[in-house]
Amino acid sequence: MDKETFIAQLREIVRPYAKNQEALEQISASTDFIQDLKINSANLVDVVLDVEEKYDIVIQNEEMERMLNVQAAMDIVTSKLKEK
Amino acid sequence: MSNRVVITGLGVVAPNGVGIPAFRDAIKNGVSGIRHDEQLEALKFSCQIMGIPEVSDALKLTCFDELELKQLSSTGIVYGVIAGMQAWADAGLSVAPEEAPDWDSGTVFGTGSSGVDKFREAIYKVDELQVRRLGSTAVTQTMASGISAFLGGKLGLGNQVTTNSSACTTGAESVLMAYERIKNGHAKRMLAGSTSDSGPYIWGGFDAMKVSTFKHNDNPAAGSRPMSASASGIVPGSGAGALLLESLESALQRKATIYAEVLGGNINSGGQRNGGSMTAPNSAAVQRCIKDALEQAGVSASGIDHINGHLTATGKDAEEIRNWSAALNRSGADFPYINALKSLVGHCLSASGSIELVAAVLQLQEGFLFPNINCEDLHPEILAVIDSERIPQQLLYKDINLVAKASFGFGDVNACIILKKYRHQ
Numbered sequence: 001m002d003k004e005t006f007i008a009q010l011r012e013i014v015r016p017y018a019k020n021q022e023a024l025e026q027i028s029a030s031t032d033f034i035q036d037l038k039i040n041s042a043n044l045v046d047v048v049l050d051v052e053e054k055y056d057i058v059i060q061n062e063e064m065e066r067m068l069n070v071q072a073a074m075d076i077v078t079s080k081l082k083e084k
Numbered sequence: 085m086s087n088r089v090v091i092t093g094l095g096v097v098a099p100n101g102v103g104i105p106a107f108r109d110a111i112k113n114g115v116s117g118i119r120h121d122e123q124l125e126a127l128k129f130s131c132q133i134m135g136i137p138e139v140s141d142a143l144k145l146t147c148f149d150e151l152e153l154k155q156l157s158s159t160g161i162v163y164g165v166i167a168g169m170q171a172w173a174d175a176g177l178s179v180a181p182e183e184a185p186d187w188d189s190g191t192v193f194g195t196g197s198s199g200v201d202k203f204r205e206a207i208y209k210v211d212e213l214q215v216r217r218l219g220s221t222a223v224t225q226t227m228a229s230g231i232s233a234f235l236g237g238k239l240g241l242g243n244q245v246t247t248n249s250s251a252c253t254t255g256a257e258s259v260l261m262a263y264e265r266i267k268n269g270h271a272k273r274m275l276a277g278s279t280s281d282s283g284p285y286i287w288g289g290f291d292a293m294k295v296s297t298f299k300h301n302d303n304p305a306a307g308s309r310p311m312s313a314s315a316s317g318i319v320p321g322s323g324a325g326a327l328l329l330e331s332l333e334s335a336l337q338r339k340a341t342i343y344a345e346v347l348g349g350n351i352n353s354g355g356q357r358n359g360g361s362m363t364a365p366n367s368a369a370v371q372r373c374i375k376d377a378l379e380q381a382g383v384s385a386s387g388i389d390h391i392n393g394h395l396t397a398t399g400k401d402a403e404e405i406r407n408w409s410a411a412l413n414r415s416g417a418d419f420p421y422i423n424a425l426k427s428l429v430g431h432c433l434s435a436s437g438s439i440e441l442v443a444a445v446l447q448l449q450e451g452f453l454f455p456n457i458n459c460e461d462l463h464p465e466i467l468a469v470i471d472s473e474r475i476p477q478q479l480l481y482k483d484i485n486l487v488a489k490a491s492f493g494f495g496d497v498n499a500c501i502i503l504k505k506y507r508h509q
Binding site: 016017042043045046049 | 150151154155217219220
């Protein structure tokens with residue numbers, strides 16, 4: 001999966017949680033979920049669950065801890081998909 | 085410091101009407117909100133009729149954003165937030181700005197239990213070793229104070245934000261707790277009310293106790309029969325009622341519409357002694373609660389024009405009438421007019437007291453008595469105490485000045501509130 005496709009898919013996953021919809025439209029690899037998209041920190045676990053469901057993967061606690069921005073999410077998902 | 089306390093806003097999500105205009109019409113016209121329920125039938129409940137408010141997705145979207153709705157499966161929180169926000173808007177109040185909360189406003193919003201459907205989802209996931217998949221809202225929807233926490237955030241309340249719980253007394257208790265806080269000068273405005281989840285997981289326990297009627301599954305609207313000789317148990321209901329209480333000073337300053345004044349009231353318990361138990365009232369405590377409420381409100385028993393009863397449609401209705409009669413020392417044609425909202429909406433459990441108080445306040449303000457339905461065959465033990473014309477079965481327009489409202493709950497707990505029509509100076 002190429003970078004653009006992943007980012008486009010992730011944008012739809014986080015759309016319901018993003019309080020800053022303008023930043024959502026500008027989403028890129030460096031976008032931070034909390035700082036930029038203003039996602040409530042409590043909702044990060046919901047984002048992770050939705051990502052797991054979309055790609056049929058399981059994300060571990062340690063990975064969850066660092067999944068705070070688009071780049072980290074992409075790295076984690078890409079490596080999980082390779083393991084499959 | 086002792087403030088006078090008035091009611092300046094109302095909200096209601098009831099089985100026979102959502103929103104004040106619809107609810108007012110429904111109670112005046114004796115419209116029942118009780119329906120047959122396919123799910124209860126499929127689950128083999130003895131009682132397959134119930135009262136659920138009709139809440140459209142469009143209405144939910146006026147109070148919740150799409151993300152909240154995506155995760156929300158606590159019906160009690162949905163009903164309570166809608167009713168609470170209606171009362172807030174009805175009082176002409178606006179939502180606190182982002183920078184700071186409204187320090188002078190709080191809420192006491194009660195419930196019996198919270199988010200039973202969310203709890204069910206969570207329990208299944210935990211047992212399937214999927215605790216990590218509970219998501220972020222299992223706690224906030226199942227904590228008892230979920231309803232007050234939701235309202236506090238939506239309105240930006242900066243005063244006390246709490247949830248009370250005392251079974252079917254919850255709604256009346258919330259109003260008295262809010263009243264005390266304003267009277268004592270700790271808040272200017274308090275959103276009082278209560279809510280109850282709907283569905284089989286809330287009602288199953290009542291079905292098992294055989295306190296729900298099983299005789300009217302084919303005629304739902306006739307099922308809830310307070311004061312009737314053929315009353316055969318409660319019809320479970322659900323919903324929420326909300327009342328915005330405010331110091332008279334604040335209401336006059338804001339030029340708010342004043343529905344009624346809360347003169348006072350009393351809360352007590354029979355201690356599960358002297359005939360009282362977990363599920364039955366100690367009559368001496370009920371009478372004492374009513375008498376103490378009158379005393380605290382500073383009114384005499386002879387001044388009460390109307391009683392909004394607890395009257396659940398069980399074998400206890402006649403005992404309640406005898407208790408009112410003894411406490412007020414009034415009987416026969418001298419007994420106040422009395423009505424039972426449960427004939428129209430069923431027993432809305434922890435929400436019952438607040439929904440019934442909303443009805444009582446509407447009657448006071450406009451001067452009417454909604455009709456009692458399903459009591460064509462009044463119970464002979466009731467007729468032995470009071471005249472049948474004191475139990476209106478048709479809509480009556482009457483100027484009412486003082487109302488006594490009581491609620492009683494499991495645990496042998498009682499609450500009685502005295503409301504007065506507010507007459508502008």
